[in-house]
Amino acid sequence: MPSVFALWNAINAQVNVGMGGVAKHRSGERAGRPVGFPRLKSRHRSTPSVRFTTGAIRVEPDRKHVVLPRLGRLKLHESARKLAHRLEAGTARIMSATVRRDGGRWHVAFCVEVDRVQRLPARTDATVGIDVGIKHLAVLSTGTYEPNPRHLDAAQQRLRRLGRRLSRRQGPDRRTGQRPSNRWRRAQTQLGRAHARVANLRRDGLHQLTTRLAGTYGTLVVEDLNVAGMLRNRRLARHIADAGFGELRRQLAYKTLWSGGRLIVADRWYPSSKTCSGCGAVKTKLPLAERTYTCTSCGLVLDRDVNAACNLAALVREVTTAGSGPVAGRGADQKTRPDGPVAVKRQPGTATADQTGTVPPQGGTTHQTLARAH
Ligand SMILES: [Zn+2]
Structure with a gap:
């Protein structure tokens, strides 16, 4: 065994030197969550x-x-x-x-x-604010609701049944060296297929939605959501993962680039839900259960999510008038940081972490x- 250990340590050392930064990621010197040690990738357990x-x-x-x-x-x-x-x-x-x-x-x-043939969105001058959520996958500032199909919820009964069946079969056990039975393997295949179906349905729906949005509107405004952080909410994590917020944003980023549109990402702390889209008054508190926005200043009554989407759409003016960077037809993934009553709190390390994935x-x-x- 010592030779195996020596080899493993050598590999680890190689990885540390070769990747030039596992140690830095581990110590938290690099951006993002500190990572663990590299682990062996088994051909039995990976795709x-x-x-x-x-x-x-x-x-x-x-x-x-x-x-x-x-x-x-x-x-x-x-x-x-x-x-x-x-x-x-x-x-x-x-x-x-x-x-x-x-x-x-x-x-x-x-x-x-x-x-690619350089194309333009159907409505080049149009701007749309997109508020993503669980009740509706997306609410547009035009007042359109994009339904959330909740594929995982629909498949939950079947997934539970298949999971139960799998757990009753004789699976592998590394301590005893027990090999999985053929029936276990078969049950596992069925469970895997059921999960893959959910993923396929979700992906198809998201692609259709994002293609439609990027092909229609010249400017799209979305929120910069801390999806990783939201997934830590154990009551909502499953629904958030099922909706696919992160994927929606990722697809919009590259599709607006293809279609010649532009995507504006509102600052994470921009109070899109708490602001009145009519007069600009900002509420200090707005419970999630309150589904309609009622403004105490101007008396505006509007659906909560439509109000948020309108606020996002209105951010375009701030970006355009402030003249922050090139706002020409090229689809840059712009970040807004509107001046004014916006609490700019940034978690350390998150500032650059989410920008890398969207670079074409x-x-x-x-x-x-x-x-x-x-
Ligand atoms: Zn108002």
């Missing part, structure tokens, strides 16, 4: 995936097969027609292909550099195509 960046990666002329290095010709379940069209027209170049097993299926995802790749646009491999 099997492999990424190819060199070699013969191509779509066969029949569009039903792809050719990958080492793996050869793979039959697809879904047609790769759209990708093939782009490749033939010379408007796309495959950068890499990732094969991955997800929810009992093998997928191959192509990372593609695409020459240099050069062309990266586009992912999903095809299901046999």
Whole structure:
């Protein structure tokens, strides 16, 4: 065993040196939550995936097969027609292909550099404020409510039943060396499929919503939500995770860039719910249970979420008049920090943590195509 330990320590040392910062992340010197030690990645407990960046990666002329290095010709379940069209027209170049097993299926995802036709949103001059929530997934300042389908809630009964079934089967036990039974494996596959279905439904709905929003409005204003922090609320965590706030924001960020629109992210501490969208008065307290906003100054009565969305939409004027940075058609992920009665409290380390994910790749646009491999 000492040799294994020596090897493990060597690997750890390598990781510490190679990554140049695990120690700094651990000590809290780097931004974000301190992380633990690197852990062994077991092939038994992780998602099997492999990424190819060199070699013969191509779509066969029949569009039903792809050719990958080492793996050869793979039959697809879904047609790769759209990708093939782009490749033939010379408007796309495959950068890499990732094969991955997800929810009992093998997928191959192509990372593609695409020459996109520069498009503009249908209503270039229009601004919309988007208030995300659990009751409604999104409430727009136009007064439109986007329903929250709550896919996880819908699947909960089935998930519980499958989980119960799995727990009654003979699973693996590392202490006794017990191997999982075939029935356990089968039950686990079923549970995994059920979870994958929830994720697929959620992803589909979010993509449709964000594509529609980015293709319609020239300017979108959203709140900068501390999703990681909200997930620590144990009464709401499941519902917040099911709604997919973080993913919504991420998709809007890159889709506004594609569509030529712009996304403005309101400061995390901007009181969008507590401000009156009519006169600008700010309430000190507004319980979550109060669903309609009633202004004591001007008598405005409006749905709570519509009021918040209107306030977000109104932030555009502040950004535009303040002249903070280039506000031209390019879709920059702008942050607003309106002056005035806004409590600017920043948690240490959160300022830069959420900006990294939204930076687009240099050069062309990266586009992912999903095809299901046999
Ligand atoms: Zn008012």
